[in-house]
Amino acid sequence: MIERKPNNYTINRKIRKSMLAYIIIASLLSTALLYSFSHSSNLQSNYKQFYAFAQAQNLSLSNLIKEGQPHQGSNTAPVTLIDFSDLQCPECKRFVGNTEPQINSTYVQAGKVALIFEHLPNRGFDSLPAALAAQCTNDQGKFWQYYNLLYKNQGPIDSGWASKDNLKKFASQVPGLDIQKFNSCFDSQKYKPFVESNLALAHSLGFTQTPSFVIVKSDGSNPQQLLGPQPFPEFKAMIDKELGVNS
Amino acid sequence: MNLSKTGKRCESITGLKTTIPLAFKMVFPNPVYIAIAAGVFTTFWIIFNVFDQLLFFSPVVTFYLPDDALAGFIITNITSALMGILVAMNVYVIRNSKIKLDSSLFSGSILGIASSACASCSSIGFLIISTLGGFGILATDFLTNYQTPLRLVSIAILLWALYSVHNKIIKPCIFTLPNNKATKNYNFITSWARAATRKRRKYVI
Numbered sequence: 083m084i085e086r087k088p089n090n091y092t093i094n095r096k097i098r099k100s101m102l103a104y105i106i107i108a109s110l111l112s113t114a115l116l117y118s119f120s121h122s123s124n125l126q127s128n129y130k131q132f133y134a135f136a137q138a139q140n141l142s143l144s145n146l147i148k149e150g151q152p153h154q155g156s157n158t159a160p161v162t163l164i165d166f167s168d169l170q171c172p173e174c175k176r177f178v179g180n181t182e183p184q185i186n187s188t189y190v191q192a193g194k195v196a197l198i199f200e201h202l203p204n205r206g207f208d209s210l211p212a213a214l215a216a217q218c219t220n221d222q223g224k225f226w227q228y229y230n231l232l233y234k235n236q237g238p239i240d241s242g243w244a245s246k247d248n249l250k251k252f253a254s255q256v257p258g259l260d261i262q263k264f265n266s267c268f269d270s271q272k273y274k275p276f277v278e279s280n281l282a283l284a285h286s287l288g289f290t291q292t293p294s295f296v297i298v299k300s301d302g303s304n305p306q307q308l309l310g311p312q313p314f315p316e317f318k319a320m321i322d323k324e325l326g327v328n329s
Numbered sequence: 330m331n332l333s334k335t336g337k338r339c340e341s342i343t344g345l346k347t348t349i350p351l352a353f354k355m356v357f358p359n360p361v362y363i364a365i366a367a368g369v370f371t372t373f374w375i376i377f378n379v380f381d382q383l384l385f386f387s388p389v390v391t392f393y394l395p396d397d398a399l400a401g402f403i404i405t406n407i408t409s410a411l412m413g414i415l416v417a418m419n420v421y422v423i424r425n426s427k428i429k430l431d432s433s434l435f436s437g438s439i440l441g442i443a444s445s446a447c448a449s450c451s452s453i454g455f456l457i458i459s460t461l462g463g464f465g466i467l468a469t470d471f472l473t474n475y476q477t478p479l480r481l482v483s484i485a486i487l488l489w490a491l492y493s494v495h496n497k498i499i500k501p502c503i504f505t506l507p508n509n510k511a512t513k514n515y516n517f518i519t520s521w522a523r524a525a526t527r528k529r530r531k532y533v534i
Contacts, residue, residue, distance in 0.1 A: 172473070173382050180395045206466055238474035240466070310382045313393040320388065 129307070135286050136296060136305035143300040146198050150276065152217075152225035154186075155196035161324045163195050163317070164296040166202040166284045169212040169232050170239050171292040177311035178233045184314040189321055196300070199229070201280040202292050208244035211268075213277045215249040218267035224259045231255060297324055345492075352418070352495035362417040370413030377405035404480045411487040418494045
């Protein structure tokens with residue numbers, strides 16, 4: 083076996099290469115780490131800002147219902163859960179499939195929590211039409227049927243599953259929905275300013291990811307935020323805190 | 330012809346069965362490399378699960394794995410583990426030889442991170458959309474809708490990187506060519522080495 087002793091030039095190159103590789107690996111790791119941790123620490127540092135914005139907005143249940151936000155549960159429920167979602171978002175579907183039924187059976191059916199939906203259509207080109215269509219069904223009190231139907235049939239983002247024709251087709255599958263009224267509302271984009279105001283509210287609260295939630299007392303006081311499709315125990319802890327229940 | 334091809338294939342499989350464990354045995358008895366692998370694995374495990382919205386830091390640290398996220402979770406675990414092993418092995422190669430780092434480690438890692446980062450409905454996806462507008466929507470759509478195939482491609486690239494780095498570890502007899510250019514062609518190196526050895530013997534005789 084022939085062995086060659088490395089000269090100074092080779093050693094220097096080797097050190098330089100090692101340094102470069104270490105720097106690349108370290109910067110890759112630190113960037114990723116920094117993002118994940120700064121994201122969560124930013125949320126905490128921005129909490130005061132969120133609190134101030136949320137207090138400034140009138141997030142009382144009566145006001146939200148008056149504005150025409152889709153809602154379910156008792157109008158006198160002591161706590162309100164406001165869900166900022168995009169009908170095209172897969173994580174929102176995860177929330178609707180896993181956590182929402184538990185919230186519904188534990189708190190909404192019991193009259194303790196009212197669930198409010200706010201549109202945050204920011205995932206794709208078809209998100210806004212889907213939000214407009216859903217809001218049009220709310221005119222006829224069919225929002226939640228349409229909402230469940232859309233999540234049940236959700237496909238990949240902007241793949242055409244939420245095209246205008248498909249949205250009309252889904253509307254025709256909702257029992258009792260006047261399709262002519264729906265088409266007229268949807269084609270005229272009646273609720274575009276409404277959906278845009280929802281979007282502006284979400285941005286003013288600092289929400290960019292979907293789903294995002296605000297848990298607030300029915301008079302709009304003591305708002306708390308919850309980000310992402312978190313499991314039921316997280317919602318339970320926050321709702322119980324608002325209800326003044328020691329869990 | 331066919332027989333010889335099959336024979337070659339069998340030989341290479343038998344070779345991998347012995348050479349990959351050998352490469353592991355060379356690198357991982359050292360606790361420094363175990364620590365590097367564990368650190369990289371943990372870091373990427375956290376990153377992937379935060380991006381996939383399975384790990385939450387607020388209001389309390391929560392990990393949540395619903396049924397629909399199971400396949401993605403398994404794939405990201407494999408990716409994180411491969412990244413940990415590969416970074417440790419590459420550090421070993423850098424410290425013990427004069428060979429360049431394999432670019433497939435970086436391409437595999439970057440693809441793995443990108444397919445996770447933009448895919449979810451997370452704020453990083455929104456950041457891309459708000460920065461790049463319509464093009465950003467198209468990019469995040471692509472990365473979201475093809476998340477699983479992209480992650481599988483990233484695993485394939487990382488496996489290739491593993492094969493490549495294990496070759497570098499178990500073949501320590503690598504010569505620097507006279508014109509000082511490193512070569513990746515092992516056959517060329519070995520034939521050059523054989524010729525050199527023959528020449529040497531000739532002089533000895």
